[in-house]
Amino acid sequence: MTEARLRQPRVSGTVRIVGSGLLGASVGLGLRQYGVDVVVTDASRTAAQLAVEYGAGREPEASDAPVLIVVAVPPDAVAEVVAAELAAFPDAIVTDVASVKAAPLAELEALGVDLSRYVGSHPLAGRERGGPISARADLFLGRPWVVCSRPELARAAVSLVEGLALDLGAIPVEMDAVAHDESVALVSHTPQLVSTLLARRLASATDAALGLAGGGVRDVTRIASSDPALWVQILSANAATVASILRAYRDDLDEVVGALERIDEPGSRRTIAETLAGGNAGVARLPGKHGQDRRFASVVVLIEDKPGQLGRLFAELGELDINIEDFRMEHSPGAQIGIAEISVVPEMLARTVEDLTERGWRIAG
């Protein structure tokens, strides 16, 4: 896949972004790479100005007629902003990127708004730090982007939002709002709280103990740096589902604590062993790096789902004298992008990323 081929965006016309923080400015930066006309706005003048100055888009003009509006404000504000945008731009499709989908939809329904031009969505891509300063054009590369279909929605409206996801290198996944919220409760919202709860134990640790911290504790506490103001909104909007997963987690925890407290009683060691094996089974089911051979480093390359692309990638790696130690290919139904995960020896990782990027391949972060 060459850069030139990537220069044809699926979304054409003006895209208006409301909320130019991390997500909004990242969408803007990604679309600007294709030359799409992007307008950025924000309730904070500074955030909007920064987004413009970082190249995420331009300031709005009275004559703007956007085809697509991306609402990237905190979850509590989504329904109100979507309703206002639908009313202000009667020809535009409006999407939002909030981390919860059922609550904003229910709020919009309660407002009595005509929702035939509203398609909720959620890119599973983010960072611990918000704001336009943290935005990145490549934030969405290779990541799933849930697009919430509803039976009454026109196919063209859903396709436009899927086109946005594809333009930004993401993989659209259609799901309804309830299935989305249940899924992210398990893979995003509960992990956030578990990471947070563990990191809280570190707050009162001695410097000597913290000085011994290695990769393990860093892996499980990375997302504990997330913004509390945003996360309290996300967790409130998905509270019941997250609570039910945490109850099951608490049951497991009680069992392990009981076994540790009575470690010399018969069965205690078995309980701990079975808990650890259950964890092995769970993590092995995660797609991506977890199931891979840890002797190798992996590079995720996005390839157009067209004949010959994979052959060209392999040939170019050969020309670059880079040996493929292992290989895995992932497809998402309906997406026109394939994800090739190539394993190389760790010493070759930096050169592989650099050389492939130089030749125009897109590498997911």
Ligand SMILES: NC(=O)C1=CN([C@@H]2O[C@H](COP(=O)(O)OP(=O)(O)OC[C@H]3O[C@@H](n4cnc5c(N)ncnc54)[C@H](O)[C@@H]3O)[C@@H](O)[C@H]2O)C=CC1
């Ligand atoms: N941070 C993350 O990793 C991810 C966040 N999301 C979702 O994206 C949305 C935005 O999150 P971030 O970009 O991280 O937050 P952010 O704090 O970086 O940006 C939000 C922006 O919205 C603006 N804003 C607030 N109320 C507004 C209103 N009524 N009208 C116009 N602008 C308004 C704020 O001034 C701010 O600049 C949230 O709904 C969040 O759930 C989705 C995926 C990942």
Ligand SMILES: O=C(O)C(=O)Cc1ccc(O)cc1
């Ligand atoms: O950094 C990570 O691993 C994340 O999972 C970031 C993230 C945060 C919130 C979302 O709604 C989606 C993704």
